[in-house]
């Protein structure tokens with residue numbers, strides 16, 4: 001095998017694949033490099049690593065890569081809260097396992113093929129400190145990964161800059177957006193998809209909005225980096241014909257950013273030979289302007305959605321660039337509930353510590369969310385994060401991080417954790433500091449436990465992949481230990497089946 005890529009999304013209930021690893025594998029395979037993606041990395045043992053090495057690594061192997069974006073420190077728990085996940089991530093290294101495991105793993109690879117290179121990509125590559133790493137991918141690697149493979153196989157020129165350890169390959173030198181419209185993930189038999197598995201699929205890249213707290217890596221203009229409808233159709237039909245796929249986790253920062261797109265994709269999905277089901281992200285202000293999206297989205301197969309509301313405080317909403325008055329947001333949510341209730345799981349996301357929002361104002365939001373007739377099924381709160389600087393001067397940064405004083409923040413430091421995750425330093429504004437925002441967030445989340453549905457947008461597909469039905473997930477039940485235990489047993493069985501096929 002020419003390339004091996006390890007990946008996982010650990011610490012989250014259920015099973016769902018990370019698109020990035022398979023997108024890269026698609027490009028490598030297209031360029032003629034045999035590539036094996038390996039799931040369940042966080043649970044892997046050194047014995048597994050030896051078996052994998054024996055089966056897949058030989059003299060033709062160029063590199064072993066790690067897709068780090070959704071990896072957190074190894075945890076025994078099958079599911080942890082968003083806040084705990086941030087905390088684990090804050091103290092994690094580049095990979096979930098401890099240093100001894102990681103170095104032993106690298107030794108096993110190098111013992112089998114001393115020429116093999118170790119490569120880190122994804123969100124944790126911006127800090128270049130892991131011993132034994134040869135290359136770091138900064139930014140999207142759709143094109144730079146081919147440059148690396150060609151360099152290792154044929155000695156072609158490769159543009160790099162020195163990291164603290166190893167060399168950096170930046171997407172600044174290998175931009176990959178010119179032909180984004182035809183970007184696909186081509187799943188293969190060797191990916192060992194599970195029966196009826198919900199898969200990630202790219203719809204569009206980047207975001208046309210400019211929320212002040214958001215460090216989106218690709219702020220774009222309307223119409224840019226849009227996938228061709230024809231390409232998307234080919235991808236959906238290929239997956240259906242080869243693997244029977246009908247369910248998806250849509251990778252698109254804002255599915256309904258353009259009304260034309262919602263209509264165009266609605267038309268496409270109606271033509272498919274199967275009934276599509278999907279989860280994704282959307283904005284309510286756009287639905288306020290185009291109320292017909294309510295029906296278009298439900299008919300398109302939407303099953304669970306995250307709606308970025310962030311605040312119901314008008315001054316804070318204006319400050320962070322949220323389009324409309326919070327009263328209009330509430331009005332639209334009630335309007336959606338009329339037809340979405342019991343069909344689509346809605347989760348609102350909120351941020352604690354936004355500019356101009358006091359604790360009192362946040363509690364008044366919580367009060368509204370806890371009302372019996374509240375139109376949202378669930379709400380997730382996060383403390384405001386101001387991303388730290390890294391080795392990568394081009395790493396994405398929010399407007400607030402670029403100019404904290406302008407928004408009323410003082411960075412009081414120090415950097416929390418190991419500095420490898422995107423979790424930033426302590427801050428202070430007129431109402432609170434980051435530590436207090438975290439405490440408040442925890443208190444708010446606890447007050448929601450009784451109201452939580454079994455699945456929100458983040459785990460809907462991951463639980464469908466364990467065999468739970470839509471009707472079970474739409475039921476309002478909190479994640480009891482009975483459900484967690486059952487989900488863990490189901491996932492362990494999938495993992496066992498996967499490794500059996502992988503290593504046979």
Ligand code: SF4
Nearest residue numbers: 207209210211214253
């Ligand atoms: S928060 Fe969402 S809508 Fe706002 S800029 Fe980021 S990705 Fe876009």
